Amino acid sequence: MKFIKTEKDLGAPAPLRLFSLEDIGLPQKEMIHFLSSMSVKLEWDDYDVKLAQVRYLMEVEAEKIRKYPAIRTLLMNFLNDYYAERSSLEDLHDIILWMSPEQQQTLEAIKPRRKRTVAEFEMAYTGDINDGNWYIRRTPPEPFQQGVESGDIRSVARIFKEMRRTVTDDQNVVRFIEKMADLARDVHQGPGGDFMRMSLHRMYVEGDVIRPGSNATEGRHQDGADYIVSATVISRYNVIGGESVVSNKSGETEYLRHTLQPGQGIFQADSGSPLWHDVTPIQPDPTTEKKMGFRDILGLDIYILDKETA
Numbered sequence: 001m002k003f004i005k006t007e008k009d010l011g012a013p014a015p016l017r018l019f020s021l022e023d024i025g026l027p028q029k030e031m032i033h034f035l036s037s038m039s040v041k042l043e044w045d046d047y048d049v050k051l052a053q054v055r056y057l058m059e060v061e062a063e064k065i066r067k068y069p070a071i072r073t074l075l076m077n078f079l080n081d082y083y084a085e086r087s088s089l090e091d092l093h094d095i096i097l098w099m100s101p102e103q104q105q106t107l108e109a110i111k112p113r114r115k116r117t118v119a120e121f122e123m124a125y126t127g128d129i130n131d132g133n134w135y136i137r138r139t140p141p142e143p144f145q146q147g148v149e150s151g152d153i154r155s156v157a158r159i160f161k162e163m164r165r166t167v168t169d170d171q172n173v174v175r176f177i178e179k180m181a182d183l184a185r186d187v188h189q190g191p192g193g194d195f196m197r198m199s200l201h202r203m204y205v206e207g208d209v210i211r212p213g214s215n216a217t218e219g220r221h222q223d224g225a226d227y228i229v230s231a232t233v234i235s236r237y238n239v240i241g242g243e244s245v246v247s248n249k250s251g252e253t254e255y256l257r258h259t260l261q262p263g264q265g266i267f268q269a270d271s272g273s274p275l276w277h278d279v280t281p282i283q284p285d286p287t288t289e290k291k292m293g294f295r296d297i298l299g300l301d302i303y304i305l306d307k308e309t310a
Protein backbone atom coordinates (compact mmCIF):
# COMPACT_ATOMS: atom_id res chain seq x y z
CA MET A 1 0.00 0.00 0.00
CA LYS A 2 1.20 3.47 -0.89
CA PHE A 3 0.46 6.51 1.30
CA ILE A 4 0.46 10.25 0.69
CA LYS A 5 2.06 10.79 4.11
CA THR A 6 3.08 8.46 6.94
CA GLU A 7 3.88 9.08 10.61
CA LYS A 8 7.55 9.28 9.61
CA ASP A 9 6.92 12.14 7.16
CA LEU A 10 4.71 13.89 9.70
CA GLY A 11 6.96 13.44 12.74
CA ALA A 12 4.09 11.79 14.63
CA PRO A 13 4.81 9.53 17.63
CA ALA A 14 2.21 6.88 16.60
CA PRO A 15 0.74 5.42 13.39
CA LEU A 16 -0.76 8.22 11.27
CA ARG A 17 -1.39 7.78 7.54
CA LEU A 18 -2.85 10.12 4.98
CA PHE A 19 -4.08 8.00 2.08
CA SER A 20 -6.15 8.06 -1.06
CA LEU A 21 -8.37 5.17 -2.13
CA GLU A 22 -6.53 5.09 -5.43
CA ASP A 23 -3.09 4.81 -3.80
CA ILE A 24 -4.16 1.90 -1.61
CA GLY A 25 -5.32 0.08 -4.72
CA LEU A 26 -9.04 0.75 -4.89
CA PRO A 27 -11.07 2.11 -7.83
CA GLN A 28 -11.54 5.58 -6.35
CA LYS A 29 -13.87 7.08 -8.97
CA GLU A 30 -16.14 4.06 -9.01
CA MET A 31 -16.35 3.97 -5.19
CA ILE A 32 -17.11 7.66 -4.88
CA HIS A 33 -19.75 7.40 -7.55
CA PHE A 34 -21.37 4.36 -5.92
CA LEU A 35 -21.30 5.74 -2.37
CA SER A 36 -22.52 9.23 -3.36
CA SER A 37 -25.44 7.70 -5.18
CA MET A 38 -26.44 5.99 -1.93
CA SER A 39 -26.19 9.08 0.32
CA VAL A 40 -29.44 10.65 -0.86
CA LYS A 41 -31.19 7.57 0.45
CA LEU A 42 -29.85 8.03 3.96
CA GLU A 43 -32.29 9.14 6.62
CA TRP A 44 -31.84 12.21 8.79
CA ASP A 45 -30.34 11.60 12.19
CA ASP A 46 -32.92 12.38 14.92
CA TYR A 47 -30.30 11.90 17.62
CA ASP A 48 -28.49 14.94 16.35
CA VAL A 49 -31.59 17.11 16.79
CA LYS A 50 -32.44 15.67 20.18
CA LEU A 51 -28.93 16.21 21.50
CA ALA A 52 -28.88 19.78 20.15
CA GLN A 53 -32.25 20.54 21.75
CA VAL A 54 -31.28 19.25 25.18
CA ARG A 55 -27.91 20.94 24.94
CA TYR A 56 -29.72 24.21 24.17
CA LEU A 57 -32.04 23.72 27.16
CA MET A 58 -28.98 23.22 29.36
CA GLU A 59 -27.57 26.46 28.00
CA VAL A 60 -30.79 28.34 28.71
CA GLU A 61 -31.04 26.82 32.20
CA ALA A 62 -27.32 27.16 32.97
CA GLU A 63 -27.96 29.52 35.85
CA LYS A 64 -30.47 27.17 37.51
CA ILE A 65 -28.29 24.13 36.86
CA ARG A 66 -25.44 25.80 38.72
CA LYS A 67 -27.72 26.22 41.73
CA TYR A 68 -29.51 22.87 41.41
CA PRO A 69 -27.29 20.27 39.74
CA ALA A 70 -30.18 17.78 39.91
CA ILE A 71 -31.76 19.58 36.93
CA ARG A 72 -28.81 18.47 34.83
CA THR A 73 -29.35 14.84 35.85
CA LEU A 74 -33.02 15.22 35.07
CA LEU A 75 -32.23 16.52 31.57
CA MET A 76 -29.74 13.73 30.94
CA ASN A 77 -32.27 11.11 32.02
CA PHE A 78 -34.77 12.79 29.77
CA LEU A 79 -32.35 12.59 26.83
CA ASN A 80 -31.94 8.88 27.41
CA ASP A 81 -35.72 8.39 27.20
CA TYR A 82 -36.00 10.86 24.34
CA TYR A 83 -33.43 8.86 22.34
CA ALA A 84 -35.35 5.69 23.03
CA GLU A 85 -38.58 7.45 22.01
CA ARG A 86 -40.09 6.93 25.44
CA SER A 87 -40.32 10.70 25.92
CA SER A 88 -41.00 13.81 23.90
CA LEU A 89 -40.34 17.52 24.42
CA GLU A 90 -43.82 17.85 25.88
CA ASP A 91 -42.47 16.13 28.97
CA LEU A 92 -40.31 19.22 29.54
CA HIS A 93 -43.36 21.45 29.45
CA ASP A 94 -42.50 22.93 32.88
CA ILE A 95 -39.14 24.13 31.63
CA ILE A 96 -40.14 25.23 28.13
CA LEU A 97 -43.12 27.21 29.41
CA TRP A 98 -40.81 29.60 31.23
CA MET A 99 -38.55 30.28 28.28
CA SER A 100 -38.83 33.51 26.31
CA PRO A 101 -40.61 33.40 22.92
CA GLU A 102 -37.21 33.89 21.22
CA GLN A 103 -35.75 30.96 23.12
CA GLN A 104 -38.74 28.82 22.27
CA GLN A 105 -38.30 29.77 18.62
CA THR A 106 -34.61 28.86 18.69
CA LEU A 107 -35.54 25.49 20.15
CA GLU A 108 -38.15 24.96 17.41
CA ALA A 109 -35.69 25.92 14.71
CA ILE A 110 -33.18 23.16 15.48
CA LYS A 111 -33.19 21.02 12.35
CA PRO A 112 -31.40 17.80 11.48
CA ARG A 113 -28.19 18.34 9.56
CA ARG A 114 -26.69 14.88 9.78
CA LYS A 115 -27.41 11.56 8.22
CA ARG A 116 -25.68 8.65 9.77
CA THR A 117 -25.66 4.87 9.41
CA VAL A 118 -23.41 2.19 10.89
CA ALA A 119 -22.43 -1.40 10.26
CA GLU A 120 -20.43 -3.58 12.61
CA PHE A 121 -18.21 -6.51 11.77
CA GLU A 122 -16.07 -9.12 13.41
CA MET A 123 -12.93 -9.88 11.46
CA ALA A 124 -10.58 -12.84 11.78
CA TYR A 125 -7.27 -12.99 9.93
CA THR A 126 -6.90 -16.00 7.63
CA GLY A 127 -3.98 -14.86 5.50
CA ASP A 128 -5.61 -16.56 2.54
CA ILE A 129 -4.24 -14.67 -0.45
CA ASN A 130 -6.76 -16.11 -2.91
CA ASP A 131 -9.79 -15.19 -0.92
CA GLY A 132 -8.89 -11.92 0.82
CA ASN A 133 -6.97 -12.01 4.08
CA TRP A 134 -9.98 -11.84 6.37
CA TYR A 135 -13.02 -13.75 7.39
CA ILE A 136 -15.73 -11.12 7.94
CA ARG A 137 -19.01 -11.46 9.80
CA ARG A 138 -21.51 -8.65 10.10
CA THR A 139 -22.90 -8.28 13.64
CA PRO A 140 -25.78 -6.25 15.13
CA PRO A 141 -24.68 -2.73 16.11
CA GLU A 142 -23.84 -2.04 19.74
CA PRO A 143 -25.12 1.13 21.41
CA PHE A 144 -22.81 3.98 20.55
CA GLN A 145 -21.42 5.69 23.62
CA GLN A 146 -18.72 8.30 23.45
CA GLY A 147 -15.69 7.86 25.66
CA VAL A 148 -16.47 10.86 27.86
CA GLU A 149 -17.21 11.24 31.58
CA SER A 150 -20.53 9.77 32.72
CA GLY A 151 -21.89 13.19 33.71
CA ASP A 152 -21.32 14.44 30.17
CA ILE A 153 -24.41 14.82 28.02
CA ARG A 154 -22.63 12.97 25.17
CA SER A 155 -22.29 9.84 27.32
CA VAL A 156 -25.96 8.96 26.77
CA ALA A 157 -25.96 5.88 24.49
CA ARG A 158 -27.46 5.92 21.01
CA ILE A 159 -28.22 3.17 18.52
CA PHE A 160 -27.73 4.37 14.98
CA LYS A 161 -29.55 3.16 11.90
CA GLU A 162 -27.92 0.25 10.15
CA MET A 163 -26.13 0.62 6.86
CA ARG A 164 -27.80 -1.02 3.90
CA ARG A 165 -26.61 -4.41 2.71
CA THR A 166 -26.14 -2.97 -0.78
CA VAL A 167 -23.34 -0.86 0.68
CA THR A 168 -21.71 -3.41 2.98
CA ASP A 169 -21.90 -6.18 0.36
CA ASP A 170 -20.23 -4.00 -2.26
CA GLN A 171 -16.93 -5.61 -3.26
CA ASN A 172 -14.98 -2.35 -3.05
CA VAL A 173 -16.37 -1.48 0.36
CA VAL A 174 -15.37 -4.95 1.56
CA ARG A 175 -11.88 -4.48 0.10
CA PHE A 176 -11.62 -1.11 1.85
CA ILE A 177 -12.44 -2.72 5.19
CA GLU A 178 -9.92 -5.49 4.54
CA LYS A 179 -7.19 -3.05 3.60
CA MET A 180 -7.72 -1.03 6.76
CA ALA A 181 -7.68 -4.27 8.80
CA ASP A 182 -4.40 -5.19 7.08
CA LEU A 183 -3.00 -1.78 7.94
CA ALA A 184 -4.10 -1.97 11.60
CA ARG A 185 -2.62 -5.48 11.89
CA ASP A 186 0.55 -4.22 10.28
CA VAL A 187 1.14 -1.23 12.57
CA HIS A 188 -0.19 -2.89 15.72
CA GLN A 189 2.48 -3.48 18.34
CA GLY A 190 2.14 -6.04 21.07
CA PRO A 191 -0.11 -9.10 21.22
CA GLY A 192 -3.21 -9.57 19.13
CA GLY A 193 -4.18 -8.20 15.78
CA ASP A 194 -5.67 -11.30 14.16
CA PHE A 195 -9.12 -10.73 15.60
CA MET A 196 -10.89 -7.39 15.43
CA ARG A 197 -14.21 -5.69 15.78
CA MET A 198 -14.95 -2.92 13.35
CA SER A 199 -17.56 -0.26 13.15
CA LEU A 200 -18.04 1.33 9.76
CA HIS A 201 -19.99 4.57 9.71
CA ARG A 202 -21.29 6.82 7.07
CA MET A 203 -21.83 10.45 7.98
CA TYR A 204 -23.35 13.15 5.83
CA VAL A 205 -23.25 16.67 7.31
CA GLU A 206 -24.92 19.73 5.90
CA GLY A 207 -23.93 23.27 6.74
CA ASP A 208 -26.08 26.27 5.99
CA VAL A 209 -25.41 29.98 6.12
CA ILE A 210 -27.10 30.32 9.50
CA ARG A 211 -25.47 27.47 11.37
CA PRO A 212 -22.25 25.87 10.24
CA GLY A 213 -22.29 22.05 10.39
CA SER A 214 -19.78 20.00 12.28
CA ASN A 215 -19.20 16.34 12.92
CA ALA A 216 -16.91 16.78 15.88
CA THR A 217 -18.87 19.28 17.91
CA GLU A 218 -16.93 18.11 20.96
CA GLY A 219 -13.69 19.57 19.66
CA ARG A 220 -10.39 17.75 19.97
CA HIS A 221 -11.07 14.16 21.05
CA GLN A 222 -10.33 10.47 20.76
CA ASP A 223 -13.01 8.03 19.62
CA GLY A 224 -12.12 5.25 22.05
CA ALA A 225 -11.07 2.62 19.47
CA ASP A 226 -7.56 1.21 19.02
CA TYR A 227 -7.28 2.55 15.49
CA ILE A 228 -9.60 4.74 13.46
CA VAL A 229 -10.15 6.06 10.00
CA SER A 230 -11.48 9.39 11.25
CA ALA A 231 -12.76 10.09 7.76
CA THR A 232 -12.52 9.07 4.15
CA VAL A 233 -14.17 11.86 2.22
CA ILE A 234 -16.74 10.69 -0.33
CA SER A 235 -17.86 14.15 -1.36
CA ARG A 236 -17.53 17.82 -0.57
CA TYR A 237 -20.14 19.98 -2.21
CA ASN A 238 -19.99 23.79 -2.08
CA VAL A 239 -18.26 23.89 1.30
CA ILE A 240 -15.33 25.54 2.95
CA GLY A 241 -13.87 24.22 6.21
CA GLY A 242 -13.96 20.57 7.22
CA GLU A 243 -10.23 20.69 7.83
CA SER A 244 -8.90 17.63 9.68
CA VAL A 245 -6.42 18.25 12.46
CA VAL A 246 -4.33 15.61 14.26
CA SER A 247 -2.34 16.80 17.26
CA ASN A 248 -1.19 15.89 20.74
CA LYS A 249 -3.72 16.05 23.59
CA SER A 250 -3.23 19.73 24.38
CA GLY A 251 -3.29 20.69 20.72
CA GLU A 252 0.06 22.48 21.02
CA THR A 253 1.83 20.13 18.64
CA GLU A 254 0.06 19.55 15.35
CA TYR A 255 1.12 16.58 13.27
CA LEU A 256 -1.34 17.01 10.43
CA ARG A 257 -3.69 19.71 9.21
CA HIS A 258 -5.33 18.86 5.92
CA THR A 259 -8.59 19.38 4.08
CA LEU A 260 -9.40 15.91 2.81
CA GLN A 261 -10.45 15.84 -0.82
CA PRO A 262 -12.86 13.21 -2.19
CA GLY A 263 -11.11 9.85 -2.08
CA GLN A 264 -8.66 10.89 0.65
CA GLY A 265 -8.68 9.59 4.21
CA ILE A 266 -6.78 9.52 7.50
CA PHE A 267 -5.87 6.35 9.40
CA GLN A 268 -4.45 6.78 12.90
CA ALA A 269 -3.87 5.27 16.33
CA ASP A 270 -6.56 6.39 18.77
CA SER A 271 -7.30 5.32 22.35
CA GLY A 272 -4.23 5.18 24.57
CA SER A 273 -2.10 6.80 21.86
CA PRO A 274 -0.70 10.35 21.92
CA LEU A 275 -2.84 11.28 18.90
CA TRP A 276 -6.02 13.37 19.20
CA HIS A 277 -8.17 14.61 16.35
CA ASP A 278 -10.63 17.29 15.40
CA VAL A 279 -12.33 18.66 12.31
CA THR A 280 -13.29 22.28 11.71
CA PRO A 281 -16.97 23.13 10.99
CA ILE A 282 -18.14 23.31 7.41
CA GLN A 283 -20.06 26.15 5.88
CA PRO A 284 -21.31 26.96 2.40
CA ASP A 285 -18.72 28.52 0.15
CA PRO A 286 -19.46 32.27 0.40
CA THR A 287 -18.18 32.85 -3.14
CA THR A 288 -21.20 31.01 -4.56
CA GLU A 289 -24.90 31.87 -4.46
CA LYS A 290 -25.85 28.54 -2.93
CA LYS A 291 -27.14 28.63 0.62
CA MET A 292 -26.03 25.16 1.65
CA GLY A 293 -23.20 22.73 1.28
CA PHE A 294 -22.35 19.26 2.52
CA ARG A 295 -19.55 16.87 3.35
CA ASP A 296 -20.01 13.14 3.18
CA ILE A 297 -17.60 10.71 4.80
CA LEU A 298 -16.94 7.06 5.56
CA GLY A 299 -15.29 6.38 8.93
CA LEU A 300 -14.02 3.26 10.65
CA ASP A 301 -13.40 2.33 14.30
CA ILE A 302 -11.10 -0.64 14.77
CA TYR A 303 -10.90 -2.58 18.05
CA ILE A 304 -8.21 -5.21 18.51
CA LEU A 305 -9.99 -8.02 20.33
CA ASP A 306 -7.45 -10.62 21.34
CA LYS A 307 -5.02 -8.34 23.15
CA GLU A 308 -5.20 -10.26 26.43
CA THR A 309 -5.65 -13.80 25.21
CA ALA A 310 -3.11 -13.85 22.36
Ligand SMILES: [Fe+2]
Binds near residue numbers: 222
Ligand atom coordinates in the same frame (compact mmCIF):
# COMPACT_ATOMS: atom_id res chain seq x y z
FE1 LIG B 1 -13.66 11.29 16.05
